Amino acid sequence: EAQVTQNPRYLITVTGKKLTVTCSQNMNHEYMSWYRQDPGLGLRQIYYSMNVEVTDKGDVPEGYKVSRKEKRNFPLILESPSPNQTSLYFCASSPGLGNEKLFFGSGTQLSVL
Amino acid sequence: AQSVAQPEDQVNVAEGNPLTVKCTYSVSGNPYLFWYVQYPNRGLQFLLKYITGDNLVKGSYGFEAEFNKSQTSFHLKKPSALVSDSALYFCVPNLYGNNRLAFGKGNQVVVIP
Numbered sequence: 001e002a003q004v005t006q007n008p009r010y011l012i013t014v015t016g017k018k019l020t021v022t023c024s025q026n027m028n029h030e031y032m033s034w035y036r037q038d039p040g041l042g043l044r045q046i047y048y049s050m051n052v053e054v055t056d057k058g059d060v061p062e063g064y065k066v067s068r069k070e071k072r073n074f075p076l077i078l079e080s081p082s083p084n085q086t087s088l089y090f091c092a093s094s095p096g097l098g099n100e101k102l103f104f105g106s107g108t109q110l111s112v113l
Numbered sequence: 114a115q116s117v118a119q120p121e122d123q124v125n126v127a128e129g130n131p132l133t134v135k136c137t138y139s140v141s142g143n144p145y146l147f148w149y150v151q152y153p154n155r156g157l158q159f160l161l162k163y164i165t166g167d168n169l170v171k172g173s174y175g176f177e178a179e180f181n182k183s184q185t186s187f188h189l190k191k192p193s194a195l196v197s198d199s200a201l202y203f204c205v206p207n208l209y210g211n212n213r214l215a216f217g218k219g220n221q222v223v224v225i226p
Contacts, residue, residue: 004156031212033214035216040218041218042216042218042219043157043203043216043217043219044216045213045214045216048212048213050212056212058213059213090156090157097207097211098145098207098208098210098211099145099162099164099207101162102149102157102214103159104156104157104158106155106156107155107156
């Protein structure tokens, strides 16, 4: 089944403790992206990747890192999480952007205490 | 820069009545237009898209949308709403070569039994 898999589904952590949210897709998509969703602010793009070893900042990249060593994986890294990064995170992939649709993961609810 | 306006924060409709979710966009050139839906506690799902051709586009779950170039609109419609259509709906314009999608806040649809 074609899908985007995010893990974990829920995560509670403390300020400053490094964490990684994994994202994997099995559709051989070139484009992958991370979003965060906050009440009243909608979905905002954090980082995106056009292909292996090609990543770029979205609208709210501060405090996040990504890597794209393999085509299928696009982990989101929070080196030193802070409470303002408490949010619902979504990973998405697409064959390429433009006229192609995005496939979304189920989301990761992160709480930073 | 691209932007989208979904003028009503929340759309309330009685079950069985027609459902319309409005979208107007501000994008230079000829955009691709997408509608996505987010059901409670789920990731976003693709509903339909307009690329070119017929202005009336049919999508999943009985939804359709009409592209109106002169009014720069892409309103989502369903002839008879179901309670299960209660969700958050996002209108997303994009341009060829653009890698940063603007999702905005979306429209909350509440279908009243």
